Amino acid sequence: MLFVLGIFIFVGVLETITPHLTRKSIVFGVSIPEPYVQHQQLRTFKKHYSMLVGSIAATFLLGQISLLFLSIQEEKFVLLSFILLFVMLLVSAGLYMSYHIKIKKLKKQENWEAHVKTVYVTDLSIRDKDEVLSPTFFLLPIIVTLALITFTYMNYNAIPDVFATHWNAAGEVDGWTEKTWISVIIMPLILLGTQISLFIMSFGMKSAKIQLSAQAKEASANRELTQRKYGSWYLVAINYNMTILLVVLHYTTVILKKQTAPYFFPLFIVFMIVTFGGLILFIWKLSRSNERFDDLHTNETASADDRYWKWGIVYINKNDPSLLVQKKYGVGWTVNMANKWSYIILLVIFLPILLGIFI
Incomplete structure (x- = not known):
């Protein structure tokens, strides 16, 4: 139960500080001309959003803590x-859209774009400093999973007719699956789909465009390199930890025919520590490298691409060959929905899940 509370607190804090993690020239998914990034109204919007979301998260957290004092089963508590976490995320998403609209309205009313000079900023030498990990690092987990699938089929006849596939919060089996050619490898297939998607994304991360500021070119270059370097490290860490976790679970329950694995819970804890701890480290590194815009000496601003974004969340640009682009809200990357590889990523992720549901 305390572990679930920890997740709730982490997500609540992350939602609260997210507006302050994005590039200073992007506020709630809207590109801000660089001479206006210090605009008082923008600071006020960020402050109000953080206060509202923080208050909502605290209220929901109190509601969740109150569940501890009720006589309910652990499964119902989880x-x-x-459900409370999902509702909290929906509320914060609604607030995001509200402030997204407000900032677009403010930008249009004050006609910021008419008072600035748009320039295109490039630095061909910055690629030489790029430390994004090679896609080769994403290959080993794929090889391991393919070997596991092959080994499973080699031992297909020895697999019991029904095997455990779901456990309750106490670690007891409460779900079974009948053996079929698909069911015995559904978990490795889902894992493989995720691994292949991360492998494709590693190429996209390597070739993703680098966005530089006109007023703070050096600082923005430092932020870009930091995000690319530690972002790729984080994905590799998640990939390897997820592979170890699911391979051990599959091998233990399907191949060794054991209903429980006493070492699975410690592995799961390690996975969660790497996931959340790595994200905290990534955010900390990125926040230290954010642009400051303390010295705005011209009316120049880097070109914006708002017309290719829907609600500041979905990027669609058929003229951009990039698979990945930086998010306009939060940290990390999102896919270019005009790139065919983005649909391949979605297909390899969800096809094994759909097979498991309908076959």
């Missing part, structure tokens, strides 16, 4: 906790 279910109710995640």
Whole structure:
């Protein structure tokens, strides 16, 4: 239960500080001309959003803590906790859209774009400093999973007719699956789909465009390099930890025919520590490298691409060959929905899940 509370607190804090993690020239998914990044109204919007989301998260957290004093089963506690978490995320998403609209309106009313000079900023030498990990690092987990699938089929006849596939919060089996040619490899297939997607994304990360500021070119270059370097490290860490976790679970329950694995919970804890701890480290590194815009000496601003974004969240640009682009809200990357590889990523992720549901 305390673990679930920890997740709730982490997500609440992350939602609260997210507006302050994005590039200073982007506020709630809207590109801000660089001479106006210090505009008082923008600071006020960020402050109000953080106060509202923080208050909402605290209220929901109190509601979740109150569940601890009720005589309910642990499974119901976990279910109710995640329902509260989902509702909290929906509320914060609604607030995001509200402030997204407000900033677009403010930008249009004050006609910021008419008072600035748009320039295109490039630095061909910055690629030489790029430390994004090679896609080769994403190959080993794929090879391991393919070997596991092959080994599973080699031992297909020895697999029991039904095997455990779901456990409750106490670690007891509460779900079984009948053996079929698909069911015995559904978990490795889902894992493989995720691994292949990360492999494709590693190429996209390597070739993603680098966005530089006109007023703070050096600082923006430092932020870009930091995000690319530690972002790729983080994805590799998640990939390897997820592979170890699911391979051990599959091998233990399907191949060794054991209903429980006493070492699975410690592995799961390690996975969660790497996931959340790595994200905290990534955010900390990125926040230290954010542009400051303390010295605005011209009316120049880097070109914006707002017309290719829907609600500041979905990027669609058929003229951009990039697979990945930086998010306009939060940290990390999102896919270019005009790039065919983005649909291949979605296909390899969701096809194994759909097979498991309908076959």
